[in-house]
Amino acid sequence: MKEKLKILWCGEASTLNTGYAIYAREVLTRLYNTDKYTIAELGCYSAIDNPKRFDVPWRVYSNLPSNQQESAIYGNNALYQFGEWRFEDVCLDFRPDVVIDIRDWWMLEFAERSPYRPYYHWAIMPTVDSEPQQEQFISTYLNADAVFTYSEYGKRVIEQESHGHIDTLGIASPGANFEALQPVPNKRAHREQAGFLDDITIVGTVMRNQRRKLYPNLIASFRKMLDDNKELQDKTFLYLHTSYPDIGWDIPALIRQYDMGNHTLITYVCGACSHFFPSFFQDAKMACPSCGRPTASPANTQTGVTTEQLSSILNWFDLYVQYSICEGFGMPQVEAGACGVPILTVNYSAMESVAKNLKGTLIDVPHFFWDAPTHSKRAVPDDNDLIKKMLSFIKSPRGVKDKKGMDAYMGVKKYYTWERTAKMWENHLDTVEKRPLSETWDSNPKIYQPNTNAPEGLSNEQFVQWIITNTWCEPNKLNSYTALRLLRDLNYGRSIGHTGGVFYNESSHLAQEIKYEPFSHKTAIEKMKNMCEKRNYWEKRRVGIDCPPMPHFVASAKPDQREIDVSIEGES
Numbered sequence: 001m002k003e004k005l006k007i008l009w010c011g012e013a014s015t016l017n018t019g020y021a022i023y024a025r026e027v028l029t030r031l032y033n034t035d036k037y038t039i040a041e042l043g044c045y046s047a048i049d050n051p052k053r054f055d056v057p058w059r060v061y062s063n064l065p066s067n068q069q070e071s072a073i074y075g076n077n078a079l080y081q082f083g084e085w086r087f088e089d090v091c092l093d094f095r096p097d098v099v100i101d102i103r104d105w106w107m108l109e110f111a112e113r114s115p116y117r118p119y120y121h122w123a124i125m126p127t128v129d130s131e132p133q134q135e136q137f138i139s140t141y142l143n144a145d146a147v148f149t150y151s152e153y154g155k156r157v158i159e160q161e162s163h164g165h166i167d168t169l170g171i172a173s174p175g176a177n178f179e180a181l182q183p184v185p186n187k188r189a190h191r192e193q194a195g196f197l198d199d200i201t202i203v204g205t206v207m208r209n210q211r212r213k214l215y216p217n218l219i220a221s222f223r224k225m226l227d228d229n230k231e232l233q234d235k236t237f238l239y240l241h242t243s244y245p246d247i248g249w250d251i252p253a254l255i256r257q258y259d260m261g262n263h264t265l266i267t268y269v270c271g272a273c274s275h276f277f278p279s280f281f282q283d284a285k286m287a288c289p290s291c292g293r294p295t296a297s298p299a300n301t302q303t304g305v306t307t308e309q310l311s312s313i314l315n316w317f318d319l320y321v322q323y324s325i326c327e328g329f330g331m332p333q334v335e336a337g338a339c340g341v342p343i344l345t346v347n348y349s350a351m352e353s354v355a356k357n358l359k360g361t362l363i364d365v366p367h368f369f370w371d372a373p374t375h376s377k378r379a380v381p382d383d384n385d386l387i388k389k390m391l392s393f394i395k396s397p398r399g400v401k402d403k404k405g406m407d408a409y410m411g412v413k414k415y416y417t418w419e420r421t422a423k424m425w426e427n428h429l430d431t432v433e434k435r436p437l438s439e440t441w442d443s444n445p446k447i448y449q450p451n452t453n454a455p456e457g458l459s460n461e462q463f464v465q466w467i468i469t470n471t472w473c474e475p476n477k478l479n480s481y482t483a484l485r486l487l488r489d490l491n492y493g494r495s496i497g498h499t500g501g502v503f504y505n506e507s508s509h510l511a512q513e514i515k516y517e518p519f520s521h522k523t524a525i526e527k528m529k530n531m532c533e534k535r536n537y538w539e540k541r542r543v544g545i546d547c548p549p550m551p552h553f554v555a556s557a558k559p560d561q562r563e564i565d566v567s568i569e570g571e572s
Helices: 019-033 051-055 068-074 078-082 084-094 135-142 152-161 187-193 215-228 251-257 307-314 331-338 349-357 383-394 398-415 418-429 460-470 481-492 521-542 561-571
Strands: 005-011 037-043 059-062 098-101 121-124 146-149 201-206 236-241 264-270 276-280 296-298 319-322 343-346 361-363 367-371 376-380 494-496 516-518
Touching (some): 019 037, 019 418, 059 084, 078 084, 215 236, 215 383, 331 349, 349 398, 361 383
Parallel strands (some): 005 037, 005 098, 201 319, 236 264
Antiparallel strands (some): 264 276, 264 296
């Protein structure tokens, strides 16, 4: 019998309800059910004492610390939350043939730097929300064995900016859950049940309260539309399914500033009884109309709504608006389309891709700005065009609105199904040849003695070549991004040092301010020596030299349900 391909999925935790988590759960469930693969997951926001791990059938390794000592280590490096500090231990235990990651670059790049990178096929689907992509990002993607994208926009950007050296394998967009997300049979009755009058118009959005979401512009534009069209004043409302307080905007201040108190609806969720309901904004807490306790707050990542409840909310909307400077995908647009709600979105990044597939209306982008933390162009959409197109929709005949809603629904059915997405991954995995263990996890160890005595009189370029070959002992990295950065930092005499830890992750957005450190030949040798010794440490672990006891989080990994079933059968 052919041995199954072993797949390790690195992500947030498939038991959560975030976008990455839902994607993992939907795809892994379908892959697991084929019974063609052995699957494990490194859940970055999973804890070993969380019983939700047992809600999924595959093996689950937990990333969160379980004691004070681990918490101290975890807190010293911002990158550890993405799984870096657990990854090699997980690989030693599971010995994957394939590692998959679908997150942002700074969350997934550690798998490229792992000493175990030669032993697994690395398939990634990074988010691409703007252009240009940083050179470091493209360098990482070039070193993956397979690259998928979230959108047509992402595919174009990666292929163009790699000058054709990355041939993406497909657009494996997230899908909609059609069992939960669907148009209601009677929209009028559905809205009346929530307390809405029949002749009102609701323009809604579902966006987390983040800086890149243009809540100030959306609220101000809606106010202007009402002021210029008095006949809409009493029957047109803006609905914000968002959180407050959060990491973005002061929503109540914006509502007050633009006199939108009687025109802005918010979803509230009760933390005590989980009842959800629409309301004019009543601050960060209000009394729950169901249980009476003062524990209802705007929906957030901790106290949110189920997919079924989100479907109910989306079905209150006449028009869905996504108003943001950029998006890696923008899943609520697809969720709204699955409920038959027409889409109005910005003509930039993944928003433009989704809009075209759902026959949505695009908002003009006359200007862009450069975002310093990400070194990328961001959209400055035209507020007047937003107003014009909202107004045009509101004044359209019912038949036109229904046609737009049906177009969105049919677009979701065609382009955004989980079956289609999972099949793309399955088709690729079936092309991956399972390599003999003698070439991977059971191969001879690659242990080298780093030479730190560089010859005198070398130019910076010659010095970089020497230490990569003799100190790091990785001559195949001579033309890598690491080599270019070593040369740059030596020429400058300083290096970005705020991210800590590994030398060549310089993602500037992870810190409040950029900090520079002196960088010399001595510093470079020490960095390369440390990287060589890290590889030596993990190679010794791999072949059983100087092995510490099995880490507690590995011993406590939730096993594959098939392993449990076999164990039970054996005992009986």
